[in-house]
Amino acid sequence: MNGIEKLNIEKNNNQTLIKILIDKNYEKELQDNKEEVILKITEKKNEPPDKQLKPLKDKKIIIDPGHGGTSFGAVGQTGVREKDLNLQTSLIIEKLLTNLGAKAILTRIKDENVTLAQRVNVANNNKGDLFISVHYNGYSDPQANGTETYWSSQGTKGSEKLAALLQTQLLEKLQRRNRGVKQANFYVLRETKMPAALIEPLFITNPVEEQIIIKEENMVKVAEGVVDAILKFYS
Numbered sequence: 001m002n003g004i005e006k007l008n009i010e011k012n013n014n015q016t017l018i019k020i021l022i023d024k025n026y027e028k029e030l031q032d033n034k035e036e037v038i039l040k041i042t043e044k045k046n047e048p049p050d051k052q053l054k055p056l057k058d059k060k061i062i063i064d065p066g067h068g069g070t071s072f073g074a075v076g077q078t079g080v081r082e083k084d085l086n087l088q089t090s091l092i093i094e095k096l097l098t099n100l101g102a103k104a105i106l107t108r109i110k111d112e113n114v115t116l117a118q119r120v121n122v123a124n125n126n127k128g129d130l131f132i133s134v135h136y137n138g139y140s141d142p143q144a145n146g147t148e149t150y151w152s153s154q155g156t157k158g159s160e161k162l163a164a165l166l167q168t169q170l171l172e173k174l175q176r177r178n179r180g181v182k183q184a185n186f187y188v189l190r191e192t193k194m195p196a197a198l199i200e201p202l203f204i205t206n207p208v209e210e211q212i213i214i215k216e217e218n219m220v221k222v223a224e225g226v227v228d229a230i231l232k233f234y235s
């Protein structure tokens with residue numbers, strides 16, 4: 001097992017002791033979930049302290065994968081569900097942000113119901129620096145297509161700038177039709193206490209765009225566009 005030098009299970013009269021000797025090149029994190037205890041052993045990275053390599057160091061970015069659980073969001077003709085794409089894309093964004101030194105906090109990490117109030121609470125309680133809600137679009141007319149991004153004028157200052165940067169970077173990565181930056185009074189954009197925007201990179205209900213987004217490489221493009229926008233926000 002990587003990172004474990006020695007594992008010992010000892011039994012006394014009424015006690016069981018589990019002793020784990022951890023390799024000095026690894027770091028540990030203990031998680032206590034009532035009945036289950038998880039010990040995470042991760043290889044230490046030898047990173048140069050150069051801030052150029054970690055341009056988002058100390059930034060807390062809240063990523064909000066839209067829908068989940070019984071809320072499917074838009075559904076494509078091949079059965080692709082928005083809630084799944086939102087989460088997959090968010091997990092890629094999380095990975096990219098972590099590589100740049102940011103702390104990414106997701107409002108859900110699995111397929112579950114999360115209320116709008118809970119999403120906002122995650123953002124505000126963690127004192128996030130930015131909030132980005134990840135969605136894909138849907139419409140009754142399958143012809144509808146293109147990229148759009150939302151912000152709320154009743155939200156926090158900086159939201160319009162964030163939405164504009166997201167829209168520009170998503171267009172550059174995806175090369176789809178520009179539907180523009182739009183203003184909407186969405187709850188998560190209004191109630192969050194940090195610059196907030198909601199992306200709709202493509203229409204799942206459009207057969208052409210559905211075929212684009214089911215390819216993981218294109219989901220990576222969306223994630224890269226989001227991260228480029230965050231970098232530009234702080235540059």
Ligand SMILES: [Zn+2]
Pocket residue numbers: 066067073074082135136
């Ligand atoms: Zn949605």
